Amino acid sequence: xxxxxxSALTHFDAQGQAHMVDVGDKSETRxxxxxxxxxxxxxxxxxxxxxxxxKKGDVIGIxxxxxxxxxxxxxxxxxxxxxxxxxxVAVEFALDEAQSRIDCSVTAETVGxxxxxxxxxxxxxxxxxxxxxxxKAVDRGMRMDGIQLMEKLGGxxxxxxxxx
Amino acid sequence: xxxxxxSALTHFDAQGQAHMVDVGDKSETRxxxxxxxxxxxxxxxxxxxxxxxxKKGDVIGIxxxxxxxxxxxxxxxxxxxxxxxxxxVAVEFALDEAQSRIDCSVTAETVGxxxxxxxxxxxxxxxxxxxxxxxKAVDRGMRMDGIQLMEKLGGxxxxxxxxx
Amino acid sequence: xxxxxxSALTHFDAQGQAHMVDVGDKSETRxxxxxxxxxxxxxxxxxxxxxxxxKKGDVIGIxxxxxxxxxxxxxxxxxxxxxxxxxxVAVEFALDEAQSRIDCSVTAETVGxxxxxxxxxxxxxxxxxxxxxxxKAVDRGMRMDGIQLMEKLGGxxxxxxxxx
Amino acid sequence: xxxxxxSALTHFDAQGQAHMVDVGDKSETRxxxxxxxxxxxxxxxxxxxxxxxxKKGDVIGIxxxxxxxxxxxxxxxxxxxxxxxxxxVAVEFALDEAQSRIDCSVTAETVGxxxxxxxxxxxxxxxxxxxxxxxKAVDRGMRMDGIQLMEKLGGxxxxxxxxx
Amino acid sequence: xxxxxxSALTHFDAQGQAHMVDVGDKSETRxxxxxxxxxxxxxxxxxxxxxxxxKKGDVIGIxxxxxxxxxxxxxxxxxxxxxxxxxxVAVEFALDEAQSRIDCSVTAETVGxxxxxxxxxxxxxxxxxxxxxxxKAVDRGMRMDGIQLMEKLGGxxxxxxxxx
Amino acid sequence: xxxxxxSALTHFDAQGQAHMVDVGDKSETRxxxxxxxxxxxxxxxxxxxxxxxxKKGDVIGIxxxxxxxxxxxxxxxxxxxxxxxxxxVAVEFALDEAQSRIDCSVTAETVGxxxxxxxxxxxxxxxxxxxxxxxKAVDRGMRMDGIQLMEKLGGxxxxxxxxx
Numbered sequence: 001x002x003x004x005x006x007s008a009l010t011h012f013d014a015q016g017q018a019h020m021v022d023v024g025d026k027s028e029t030r031x032x033x034x035x036x037x038x039x040x041x042x043x044x045x046x047x048x049x050x051x052x053x054x055k056k057g058d059v060i061g062i063x064x065x066x067x068x069x070x071x072x073x074x075x076x077x078x079x080x081x082x083x084x085x086x087x088x089v090a091v092e093f094a095l096d097e098a099q100s101r102i103d104c105s106v107t108a109e110t111v112g113x114x115x116x117x118x119x120x121x122x123x124x125x126x127x128x129x130x131x132x133x134x135x136k137a138v139d140r141g142m143r144m145d146g147i148q149l150m151e152k153l154g155g156x157x158x159x160x161x162x163x164x
Numbered sequence: 165x166x167x168x169x170x171s172a173l174t175h176f177d178a179q180g181q182a183h184m185v186d187v188g189d190k191s192e193t194r195x196x197x198x199x200x201x202x203x204x205x206x207x208x209x210x211x212x213x214x215x216x217x218x219k220k221g222d223v224i225g226i227x228x229x230x231x232x233x234x235x236x237x238x239x240x241x242x243x244x245x246x247x248x249x250x251x252x253v254a255v256e257f258a259l260d261e262a263q264s265r266i267d268c269s270v271t272a273e274t275v276g277x278x279x280x281x282x283x284x285x286x287x288x289x290x291x292x293x294x295x296x297x298x299x300k301a302v303d304r305g306m307r308m309d310g311i312q313l314m315e316k317l318g319g320x321x322x323x324x325x326x327x328x
Numbered sequence: 329x330x331x332x333x334x335s336a337l338t339h340f341d342a343q344g345q346a347h348m349v350d351v352g353d354k355s356e357t358r359x360x361x362x363x364x365x366x367x368x369x370x371x372x373x374x375x376x377x378x379x380x381x382x383k384k385g386d387v388i389g390i391x392x393x394x395x396x397x398x399x400x401x402x403x404x405x406x407x408x409x410x411x412x413x414x415x416x417v418a419v420e421f422a423l424d425e426a427q428s429r430i431d432c433s434v435t436a437e438t439v440g441x442x443x444x445x446x447x448x449x450x451x452x453x454x455x456x457x458x459x460x461x462x463x464k465a466v467d468r469g470m471r472m473d474g475i476q477l478m479e480k481l482g483g484x485x486x487x488x489x490x491x492x
Numbered sequence: 493x494x495x496x497x498x499s500a501l502t503h504f505d506a507q508g509q510a511h512m513v514d515v516g517d518k519s520e521t522r523x524x525x526x527x528x529x530x531x532x533x534x535x536x537x538x539x540x541x542x543x544x545x546x547k548k549g550d551v552i553g554i555x556x557x558x559x560x561x562x563x564x565x566x567x568x569x570x571x572x573x574x575x576x577x578x579x580x581v582a583v584e585f586a587l588d589e590a591q592s593r594i595d596c597s598v599t600a601e602t603v604g605x606x607x608x609x610x611x612x613x614x615x616x617x618x619x620x621x622x623x624x625x626x627x628k629a630v631d632r633g634m635r636m637d638g639i640q641l642m643e644k645l646g647g648x649x650x651x652x653x654x655x656x
Numbered sequence: 657x658x659x660x661x662x663s664a665l666t667h668f669d670a671q672g673q674a675h676m677v678d679v680g681d682k683s684e685t686r687x688x689x690x691x692x693x694x695x696x697x698x699x700x701x702x703x704x705x706x707x708x709x710x711k712k713g714d715v716i717g718i719x720x721x722x723x724x725x726x727x728x729x730x731x732x733x734x735x736x737x738x739x740x741x742x743x744x745v746a747v748e749f750a751l752d753e754a755q756s757r758i759d760c761s762v763t764a765e766t767v768g769x770x771x772x773x774x775x776x777x778x779x780x781x782x783x784x785x786x787x788x789x790x791x792k793a794v795d796r797g798m799r800m801d802g803i804q805l806m807e808k809l810g811g812x813x814x815x816x817x818x819x820x
Numbered sequence: 821x822x823x824x825x826x827s828a829l830t831h832f833d834a835q836g837q838a839h840m841v842d843v844g845d846k847s848e849t850r851x852x853x854x855x856x857x858x859x860x861x862x863x864x865x866x867x868x869x870x871x872x873x874x875k876k877g878d879v880i881g882i883x884x885x886x887x888x889x890x891x892x893x894x895x896x897x898x899x900x901x902x903x904x905x906x907x908x909v910a911v912e913f914a915l916d917e918a919q920s921r922i923d924c925s926v927t928a929e930t931v932g933x934x935x936x937x938x939x940x941x942x943x944x945x946x947x948x949x950x951x952x953x954x955x956k957a958v959d960r961g962m963r964m965d966g967i968q969l970m971e972k973l974g975g976x977x978x979x980x981x982x983x984x
Contacts, residue, residue, distance in 0.1 A: 008212065008301065008302050009212055009216065009223070009298060009299060009301065009302065010301045011297070011298045011301075012216070012298075016216070016222070018222070018226055037308070048172065048173055052173065052176070052180070058180070058182070059173070062182055062243055062244070065243065066241065066242060066243050069241075070241055073237075073240075073241065076237075077230065077233075077234055077237065077241075077290055077293070078230060078290070078293055078294055078297045079226055079229065079230050079294060080226070080297060080298065081297060117300060117304070118293065118296070118297050118300075121293055121296060122293060125289040125290075125293060125308075126241055126242070126289075128311075129241070129242055129282065129285055129286055129289060130242055130243060132282070132285060133175070133242045133244060133245060133282050134173060134175045134176075134244065135173060136281060136282075136313075137172065137173065137174045137175075138172045138173065140281070140313055140316065140324055140326075141312065141313070141326055141327070142312065143310065143311065143312040144201070144289075144308075144309075144310075144311035144312065145308075145309045145310060145311070146307065146308075146309060147292075147307065147308035147309070147311075148305065148306070148307040148308065149300075149304055149305070152304065160304055162304075162305060163305070
């Protein structure tokens with residue numbers, strides 16, 4: 001690995017030491033990030049979550065709140081993240097009965113000097129963890145997959161879409 | 165879904181309302197949980213992380229610290245989790261060059277009234293998120309998969325191993 | 329005021345200086361506290377909350393989660409509180425249509441060296457604040473009243489009931 | 493309740509799902525909120541607090557610090573609150589000997605995209621809880637009442653005063 | 657350095673990787689730690705703090721509260737610290753007019769599986785930082801020195817006193 | 821002390837009551853602060869840290885991460901500090917073998933309404949505490965000294981350098 005490659009990881013300085021990158025010169029622009037992820041479970045567990053969503057035992061509703069709150073804790077959890085004043089967070093769930101899987105998608109926004117990818121991804125992770133927590137008494141083998149950034153808008157790097 | 169099934173989700177009472185489950189009658193025993201998960205990336209990104217691990221730009225070392233700290237924040241992040249005095253947390257990483265993938269495994273332990281699955285899983289999630297954060301400038305398409313509980317010891321439910 | 333009276337406020341030492349009181353010699357016993365409080369609003373606001381509770385816009389469900397999470401933050405918020413490993417938290421709401429008022433009641437439990445009154449009261453306060461937050465766009469004049477401890481069990485002081 | 497009314501609760505989207513409302517388009521203006529609340533106690537307790545305020549055992553001084561710190565934790569406690577960079581927080585107490593009651597008033601300010609009502613109200617609540625905590629050893633029956641927003645300035649909704 | 661010496665730093669495993677050390681086998685005993693530290697300032701600044709302590713502008717009282725609260729945040733701040741349920745925290749200040757210096761001493765206690773040195777030291781540090789914060793408008797050159805553990809009781813290592 | 825001097829401590833109002841100072845009228849400018857401090861230890865301990873830095877048991881790397889994270893917690897720890905969106909944090913260590921001492925220097929930056937001295941100082945303190953924590957098993961007598969602000973740029977008070 002050459003020196004050049006090392007500096008490509010911007011969270012490290014020329015000596016390879018971690019720092020919180022200087023964003024003071026970046027302009028304050030609207031920035032959006034969309035992330036998603038899934039949790040797979042047994043059909044019986046899926047049925048419980050689904051029915052709860054409509055009537056009682058609202059697993060999905062609680063996971064949504066946990067996700068929103070976690071987005072606000074991102075810079076506390078991820079060591080080199082800048083603190084960011086989020087201006088919007090929205091959390092969507094889709095219930096895929098055929099796959100016995102719940103998909104979560106989070107959109108985070110700010111008007112700031114750096115992007116909100118980590119806020120969106122952290123929210124997805126905590127949404128899935130919260131579903132796991134509430135269902136683990138009946139299904140310890142649930143599995144989280146496909147957690148990734150889907151789209152990113154704003155800032156110098158412009159519009160980015162996964163898979164393009 | 166019958167009433168019985170609803171009550172199987174122990175985080176909800178008979179009326180389907182969320183609560184922090186009573187664990188006051190459970191005995192204080194040693195409890196262990198092991199969780200794991202992976203993050204996949206481009207071969208170039210993988211090479212940077214791998215070389216950094218040995219010499220400079222220690223992505224893995226920082227992810228380990230973030231994971232340990234996150235394990236202590238679990239009950240803050242997951243709404244219905246009990247606060248638990250962790251007695252041990254260990255975080256291992258394996259670098260799979262063929263798959264261009266980093267695997268993370270966390271072991272959490274307590275001597276307490278309830279298990280530490282969520283602490284182990286939360287630590288894995290934050291380890292992977294931290295790797296994502298530090299490499300995202302060069303690779304936004306990284307993906308987290310296979311996050312799951314591998315093993316659980318202690319408490320009424322005894323020894324549980326994934327896939328058995 | 330005499331010296332004796334000053335020392336009656338146990339959070340201050342003989343010199344009147346604040347400290348976190350020594351509870352190391354207290355035994356670990358099961359301790360329970362019940363607190364309650366209310367928020368009054370316009371009938372129109374009450375109707376929105378009530379209908380949301382059943383179908384969509386679940387104000388009450390979100391307030392319940394906020395209350396449970398706040399109970400775990402009590403020693404972070406109240407300077408001289410001891411950190412306490414809660415073993416149970418339950419939050420009940422009653423909708424009083426005649427008074428256009430929502431009543432909240434929280435039961436907190438621990439097996440520990442000191443009581444959980446503050447955890448129960450903090451949870452009630454944050455439940456009411458969360459209701460206020462979600463309804464304030466339509467009703468800024470909502471008012472919180474009657475926040476108090478209702479009952480306390482365990483520890484040297486035994487069973488205490490409000491108004492007795 | 494019609495659909496229209498549901499959407500009046502801005503913390504829920506058209507499907508009734510909670511979100512952190514988009515404030516990215518709001519302009520950054522100076523915003524002020526004033527909230528107040530009271531705690532009633534036995535005359536003996538009141539006398540202790542009052543005398544401590546002047547000489548030793550400074551209950552009021554500690555409650556003031558707890559209130560200021562709590563105002564900074566508001567978005568951590570209230571699920572759908574935006575994180576806000578407070579530019580000023582002031583906490584006043586008035587001792588009403590005739591009523592054996594302590595009144596607390598908090599003024600919070602920011603230059604931001606959304607109001608600071610929740611910050612002011614949260615600070616009042618934690619001030620009163622802190623007084624309760626420090627006096628509970630001698631008076632468990634204290635009661636908090638009249639917690640409400642008094643005034644609000646700035647933003648689209650302009651100047652709002654309670655009772656007008 | 658030999659392998660043996662490396663393992664003397666117990667926060668690293670045999671491979672030199674950081675972990676939260678296993679304390680599950682340690683017995684729960686009463687543990688006490690005393691730490692101290694000082695902040696030096698200009699005589700004019702010292703005079704302000706001293707007079708404020710007695711009459712108005714209570715710098716010392718606020719630093720005491722900040723120290724107690726910080727002791728409860730220790731495991732959040734120090735990556736490899738175990739979460740510990742503190743049973744007592746006391747903070748003393750001595751005003752040394754001749755040296756224009758304020759000395760702070762903190763005693764922390766728990767009944768637990770590991771010591772409370774870090775809790776006592778963290779409290780001292782935050783006490784001094786709080787004094788700095790409140791006086792910095794008039795004296796930016798203040799300096800913190802002599803922050804160290806003075807005494808430690810309980811656990812396998814027994815009684816330790818600085819300088820012996 | 822005259823009234824005038826009392827008001828020189830800006831964290832207290834005219835009545836001597838603590839408040840979070842109004843910075844709403846200050847302009848948003850780039851602000852920089854540099855702080856430093858040291859920890860002294862036995863030569864054997866120093867040798868372990870030094871060798872670990874290069875090969876295994878990376879005490880310095882972990883202290884750097886803890887410092888960066890602590891800088892983001894400053895307003896949570898120091899009661900009257902404003903929350904500040906840091907735009908950069910860099911942590912340097914120098915190993916002074918002759919003195920068996922590790923020196924830490926932190927640079928913090930923001931574009932905001934108030935300075936970042938406290939963020940830089942808090943990061944230094946937590947860096948030193950983290951080193952203490954990781955080495956305390958072999959050297960309880962380590963001592964932290966010389967923690968002070970070195971330089972400050974931006975805001976009304978302009979450029980300040982220690983000792984000038």
